[in-house]
Amino acid sequence: MTAPSLEFKQVHIALHGRTLLELDARLAPGEVLTVMGPSGSGKSTLLAYAAGFLAPAFQASGQILLGGQEITALPAERRGIGLLFQDPLLFPHLSVAGNLRFGLPRATPDKAAKVEAALADIGLAGFGQRDPATLSGGQQARVALMRLLLSAPKAVLLDEPFSKLDMALRHEMRQLVFDQLHAAGLPSLLVTHDRDDADAAGGQVIELGPVGRERSRNARPG
Structure with missing residues (x-):
């Protein structure tokens, strides 16, 4: 395409x-x-x-x-159209992986594997279960970027x-x-x-x- x-x-x-x-x-x-x-x-x-x-x-x-x-x-x-703002605007009630899953289209197959691959792509492999509040500002920005990209x-x-x-x-x-x-x-x-x-x-x-x-x-x- x-x-x-x-x-x-x-x-x-x-x-x-x-x-x-x-x-x-x-x-x-x-x-x-x-x-x-x-x-x-x-x-x-x-x-x-x-x-x-x-x-x-x-x-x-x-x-x-x-x-x-x-x-x-x-x-x-x-x-x-996707938007990336000054603030990461991560959902505080979701884990890092949950924030990324939120970005994926509903019909996406094998969401867990895609989330793990996305985390590895931004240097955050193994961070899926973390609370977003425990991440540094740069890490939060990376998650926000990847959530945007996963939304296609x-x-x-x-x-x-x-x-x-x-x-x-x-x-x-x-x-x-x-x-x-x-x-x-x-x-x-x-x-x-x-x-x-x-x-x-x-x-x-x-x-x-x-x-x-x-x-x-x-x-x-x-």
């Missing part, structure tokens, strides 16, 4: 009549689009629009296509996923996350304040100014 592309066609988002951003971009499978800008520039608003939970106060137009299918009007749960999304949204990690872990987690997304062929939208995140992601970088107008760096034609 061919991995999908993610496309933003003539996307325009405004608030109270003021344009926050305008975007035309196409992401190939495994490519990351990084959107940077100060608070209030519209980058998190773009993420919310792509995910399907944009607040009613915003006015948005344009199309989002995933694998050639328009998903703009679909509810969030039907878009096939068609595209991924990254909301400053490295911002709460200490400096020693950021480089390691950037490499792990972007390597995994590239290997899975997942087009991804990264929202960040950190220039090092953008450099690690590669691909297109769009910088939003205070009024939300975009300025592309290292952009490639779509």
Whole structure:
């Protein structure tokens, strides 16, 4: 099965009549689009629009296509998009293995074996029965990433996923996350304040100014 592309066609988002951003971009499978800008520039608003939970106060137009299918009007749960946030958001009432099983589609055969393989893939073999609260911040971030990947999304949204990690872990987690997304062929939208995140992601970088107008760096034609 061919991995999908993610496309933003003539996307325009405004608030109270003021344009926050305008975007035309196409992401190939495994490519990351990084959107940077100060608070209030519209980058998190773009993420919310792509995910399907944009607040009613915003006015948005344009199309989002995933694998050639328009998903703009679909509810969030039907878009096939996974999200990775600043916090791991692991379920405290589930074990590490339970958190990973939660990510697997319901009809997945031999879930236990897949969970064990996933833990080994992120260097946490044997951690399945651990309480998530006993893991370090970096270990929790790894579990959150793998839970996302096990859910088999068609595209991924990254909301400053490295911002709460200490400096020693950021480089390691950037490499792990972007390597995994590239290997899975997942087009991804990264929202960040950190220039090092953008450099690690590669691909297109769009910088939003205070009024939300975009300025592309290292952009490639779509």
